[in-house]
Amino acid sequence: MDLYITWVKAYPITSAMLQFAILGTSGEIISKWVVQKSFKYPFTALLTIWKMIVWAILAIGIKLAFKGFTGYAETLMHSGYLPEFKPRSLGHAFSVSALMNLQFGLFLVIMHRILDNIPEKVKNWKNLHKSMYSLLWFWIPAHTVTFMLADDLRIGLAALWSLALGLILGFYNRK
Numbered sequence: 001m002d003l004y005i006t007w008v009k010a011y012p013i014t015s016a017m018l019q020f021a022i023l024g025t026s027g028e029i030i031s032k033w034v035v036q037k038s039f040k041y042p043f044t045a046l047l048t049i050w051k052m053i054v055w056a057i058l059a060i061g062i063k064l065a066f067k068g069f070t071g072y073a074e075t076l077m078h079s080g081y082l083p084e085f086k087p088r089s090l091g092h093a094f095s096v097s098a099l100m101n102l103q104f105g106l107f108l109v110i111m112h113r114i115l116d117n118i119p120e121k122v123k124n125w126k127n128l129h130k131s132m133y134s135l136l137w138f139w140i141p142a143h144t145v146t147f148m149l150a151d152d153l154r155i156g157l158a159a160l161w162s163l164a165l166g167l168i169l170g171f172y173n174r175k
Contacts, residue, residue: 027165029043097147138168
């Protein structure tokens with residue numbers, strides 16, 4: 001664990017990119033396996049690389065949003081616009097998670113879809129609303145847990161959450 005923490009502290013953006021590239025893409029692969037009820041690899045090599053790049057790009061925004069929205073929530077708390085909570089408490093974590101997901105999360109969902117559409121040369125907006133709803137039923141609760149952790153552990157858990165969501169959506173979308 002110490003090696004992981006040292007790596008995350010030394011390379012915050014690069015470590016976020018690698019974790020999301022691997023775990024986010026793995027979540028998409030697992031989702032396809034569950035949907036298709038087959039362990040046949042669902043993507044071409046080039047599409048896999050593209051998906052890893054997309055997740056790495058999204059990770060940069062996620063890492064910056066984690067820092068920025070923590071500060072934003074704390075500023076609102078100190079200014080009296082939100083109740084004051086101790087850092088890493090349930091109330092604090094929920095405040096940061098809700099603010100981040102209800103603002104940045106919407107942008108992230110749309111950007112993810114746009115980037116997913118590029119290699120397929122389509123404009124697939126089907127079920128985008130379901131992705132937006134996932135901000136409410138999955139991401140706000142998941143990131144509430146995430147923001148209760150020490151800063152250096154947050155991105156790793158968020159990347160694991162993306163894998164978990166892939167598994168959940170796979171079961172939800174089974175044929």
